[in-house]
Amino acid sequence: MTTKKTSGAPKPAQRVIKKYPNRRLYDTDTSTYITLAEVKQLVLDNQSFIVRDAKTNEDLTRSILLQIILEEEAGGAPMFSEAALANIIRFYGHAMQGFMGNYLEKNVQAITDMQAQMAAQSKTLTPEAWAKFMTLQNPMMSGMMGNYTEQSKTMFEQMQEQMQKQTEQMLGAFGIKK
Structure with a gap:
């Protein structure tokens, strides 16, 4: 793994995953296409990564993480109740957000x-x-x-x-x- 120098201490390079217009995810570390389930496994393995739009280089990490949460919530055992989700939504735009x-x-x-x-x-x-x-x-x-x-x-x-x-x-x- 390569390292970048930041303020004197070496820091491991962050794994870059590119998202293409066809919605496919390409892991630049392994030079292979990966699935959302494999990105979830990176999270579970505490691997540092960033998801970038292949054309614009925009950071899409949050949207991919939210997509993983959405799939998990749609599965058999959701973590959040409807009431909890509604309360979270109510905080958007609120002074306490x-x-x-x-x-x-x-x-x-x-x-x-x-x-x-x-x-x-x-x-x-x-x-x-x-x-x-x-x-x-x-x-x-x-x-x-x-x-x-x-x-x-x-x-x-x-x-x-x-x-x-x-x-x-x-x-x-x-x-x-x-």
Whole structure:
């Protein structure tokens, strides 16, 4: 893999996938056409990549990731309920849109970190230790969920403060004091 120099530390080159007008995806790393399922596997393997329009060089990564999510949601076991999707849609164009994206990203990352921590701990366990681990799961899970809950609470408090400031600014613009 080639490396690019950025601020003194070598960084692996990002894998480039080109999307052609015929909607085919071409992996420049392997010099082959790939499917959306293979792009999904790159995500699952934590591989860094970018999807670019072959003609305009426009970054299409987000739209490809959304397409993967759409296919997963259309499958047998969707992650989001209709109510959750409707609520997400309601945040678009709302003053809290930017904050909500950050809030969701941090919470998903916290859950991902918890999952990775549990997976790492479970690899070193013998069957006897696993049995003991399972009996201690509630306190440990409680601790991890406590950390998650605390992060979530902090983010919610920040959201409330931001809403209050925006309301005060808006009212101030109309000459109304709180």
